[in-house]
Amino acid sequence: MMAEAGLAALWLAAAMALLQLAGGLTLLRGGAGQLTPLIKPAAIVQGALCVFSFFALMYLFTITDLSVLLVASNSHIDKPMIFKLAGTWGNHEGSMLLWVTILSVSGAAIALIEKRIDARTLQVTLAVQAFIALGFFAFLLFSSNPFERLTPAPAQGAGLNPLLQDIGLAFHPPTLYFGYVGLSVAFSFAVAAMLTRQVGPAFARAMRPWVLGAWIFLTLGITAGSYWAYYELGWGGWWFWDPVENASLMPWLAATALLHSVSVLATRNALRAWTIMLALVAFAMSMAGTFLVRSGILTSVHAFAVDPERGSFILALMLVYTSLAFIIFALRIGTVKQGEPFQLLSREGGIVANNIFLSVILAVVLIGTLYPLAAEAMGDKISVGPPYFNKTTAPIALLLMLALLLGPMLRWRRDDIKRHKYWLVGFFAIILWSGVALWKFAPDIGIFPMLGLAFALALAVAAWVPLKGRKLLRTPLPVFGMVIAHFGLAVSVFGMASESGFSKETLTALAPGESAKVAGWQVKLADVNPVVGDNWVAIEGEIVARTGGRSFVLRPQSRQFFQPEMQTSEAALLTRWNGQLYAVIAQPDENGDGRWQVRLWWKPFVSFIWLGGVLVALGGLIALLGRMFRRAKKPAKNRWSEA
């Protein structure tokens, strides 16, 4: 019964979207027809219906209704409740339903709260949003119905991939989806602004919170995904340049560029066409990400089912939306007036540099991710891995960091380099000093880690400079947000460089009682015991790690799951202020002499990577709160000083 209600709600929601689209089209054809007043209410109803539909599916997972195909093939009666809930979106159909639900709820939110742009642009925005939603409704209803019944109902259910039975799963995909969908809102605003010829600061200020919000979620999603891969896969790495990771990184790069350029448009009314272009690219990257992850074209834990039909459907949607948007761009961009001019050495110039470096990184990541797919279509099997990505992105990212030392200090419009010469000399001294120190004491860590550490130290200082000479209590929150986000970047890069330059690894086979050494730690395998969990059994190593007279116990596991049958490694992590000790135990050595394979890493300052990521997101949040708070007090007044 609930399944049928959920499906009916989905059909009704699709009808609402159609209504909005029709209303938007009549509006653009001239007259404000009878449909136009219906657009806003329809958007709100559509959001409510989708929420109902999503909760209906969640309810079916909660009670493990095995007469529903999706539940039967992805859940199991013995599964812990939290994973039953998370199972709602831990599969293809459910995740697409979540996608469209978030999309519709954003539409409803725009309809309810957006007051800054004129009614016409708002209505067209909602129509564009509905047009995107329609594609996904069609996808759900015609090829991925989450509510399909299964007769006869099985007794147990197939279970969920054990790698995904993790608390990280409960939050990782929804976080990224909020990001992807937030960018769809930016896209809708951009298309609507072109169609109604309202590309200007008002539109930028309406779009900015959505970009900022999407960007915060993407930042958190990527940070969490990276940490998940780090502790769950047991390979000791935190970024694998897996296409699925790239699928989340590419929208983030585009969103970061957009976030900066939209701020120029809102504050200085410059970079108009540029910002529109970035909004289109950012959403295209979200769609590409959804396509890469959901089509099954990739080998990954994220590719739930390999079904060419679904892949083609998402690909077709992506091509329709982006090509339509770029056609509109080509037709209308001539009518977008040139924005305010600025000199090369200015805040605008700095942001242009930021945008260009980010776009170049985005381009090389995109090429590296798509090239194997293109080659495969031509019959060649090629894989592009970390050597390519590290080599191409690291130098550009370092240049970006250099630009970031100076950029935020610059004045809008024009500036004089002489004003900043003492700071520049100071940053140069930090870089030189740390570079020489590293060269002398750790000459073999590699050029990128060395430069990364040096630049990160300089940036950790430079990030705070914009606060100089301000009365802290009267400084707008967005400035604090910017400072914290830039400082977070420095922290994260410091962690990355330190991890890649100074990690120590020991791989050995130990019998209980034997010891090994890794980077100043004396590590003893004290014991190995069997343990039993809800739906798995494991062997658990008791590892005693000693350093400087203190000792700690780590308990890594090698788990065997039953439903479905699979083995996973649960790494044990010991976090100290200056790094992490990472231990993995494997199944017994098959020579039969009672030894166990143990892999140990000491990773100095590795936790800074994610700490930095969280700081970056926190900076975004502070900026977002600042925007909302200021708006409540003093509606949208243009000021040069804002960041």
Add this chain to the structure above:
Amino acid sequence: MRPKHQRLLLAIVALVALIGAGLIAAAALREEASYFYTPTTLAKAQVAPGKAIRLGGMVQQGSIVRAKDGVSITFTVQDKDQAQKVAYRGITPDLFVEGSGVVADGRLRDDGVFVAESLLAKHDENYVPKELADIDMSAAEHTKDTLAK
């Protein structure tokens, strides 16, 4: 600078940057893209030692030899017609057993042994390395042949 020129200049800068990105990517791809080989295609191709490649096939029955240190192994990857010796140091993936499919990233050593830096085995029904999905069939036939003998 007149506004019109500024817009043009920005467009040119962006274009140059993107072309530059394309060139960087092309150059790096030429060096770092690793091609997928099966033992048969590897035997035919002249692959220089030290070049990053990817090898896929089935682990030959009875070929896994574990070294004294407990963490190094050698084994043979085979397909229908050819076999390739592989050396690996590390924890093997959970489903790495004789007769199962494997994809190895690594490089050929001067003596013709393939030194794997990472191994990817078939994880479960829903997670098959793409390269293996294609070769499973022929390899399965081959295993059957071997068993029949």
